[in-house]
Amino acid sequence: MIVRIRGYALPSGEYVDLYADGDRWTTDPVPGASLVGEGWLLPGLVDAHTHPGAVEVGRPMDADLLREQLHQHVDAGVTLIRSPGLPGEPPPWFGExxxxxxxxxxGPWLAQHGQFFDGWGRRADHDELPALAASQAARTGWAKIIADWxxxxxxxxxxxxxAVVRAVHAAGGRVAVHSQHPEGGAAAVAAGVDSLEHGMCLDPDLLARxxxxxxxxxxxxxxLIAGLPNAEKAPDSPKRTWFLRGAGAHGALTAAAAEAGVRVLAGTDSLPHGGIHAEIRAMVAAGMRPEAALAAASWSAREYLGLRGLEPGAPADAVVYDRDPRLDLDQLADPVAVVLRGRCVRSRA
Incomplete structure (x- = not known):
């Protein structure tokens, strides 16, 4: 079936009438096209931090589970993911x-000796990390470093x-860094990494940089917010104090980052997969404008990851809603249609 959608395309709000010509949008009518959705159009949702493919932490990649969890993303309207760390090398069909x-x-995470989850990633000496990261990025486009644990x-x-950033950039890739402690976050920002993952306990004074x-x-x-109730019930300990302080302030940090002009990306890092709607809602509840939260989970994230939006020649991804989701976040749970690679993969009809 040849797909056609029409409506108000975000972020501009311009009315468009688009046809899928294979995996590209066009405004030129395509004979035989079927209108699968009309209303308000987003260029596909994005989960920019997800780790599908394993039964539990430390377990190897399971290709059948990987596909099942990716389908959960699609059901939520996610047409693009970024996995800053996978439990193994993915099968050839991953993302294709x-x-x-x-x-x-x-690909797999890179960490210092004695840190990160047993069975996942690769632990290395400091002097090995730049070359390992560059090699990984040359193959996949990204390298992920665990800065603190x-x-x-x-x-x-x-x-x-x-040194990692220099080596990876020379290889044509980008660097993502995990940090949940002040020292790791400060080092990542000072090093000029491309993306900071989690960023809990980050000094807000670093947002401008x-x-x-x-x-x-x-x-x-x-x-992180979902972990607060259990942490509040836990016995007093340094870990409890750290988590309550960091996660408790993380919403305000996220909103402040958006106001400071930091590109904020929506990522779930959680089970079950397909929870991007909860991340958007959490951002709005923390003080981000609905449009900024949707941008973090759609057009801004797609741009950051190299994909264009709802325009001729762009990849044919879209989610269609009855009403403007910026004014009604409940729309996210009930799309009219989801289009992926020019195919209607979910429809209310």
């Missing part, structure tokens, strides 16, 4: 088959992260 989202990924652990030194140098923030806000 017509029934799964487009994908960007960093448990309370009391040393973070990756800023000079090492700077992130904005000016183009370091994005993927706060995974909904997942």
């Amino acid at each position: 088959d017509p029934d799964v989202p487009r994908a960007r990924h960093a 448990r309370i009391g652990d040393s973070s990756v030194p800023v000079d090492v992260l700077r 992130m904005a000016s140098q183009g370091t994005a923030l993927t706060p995974t806000l909904s997942t």
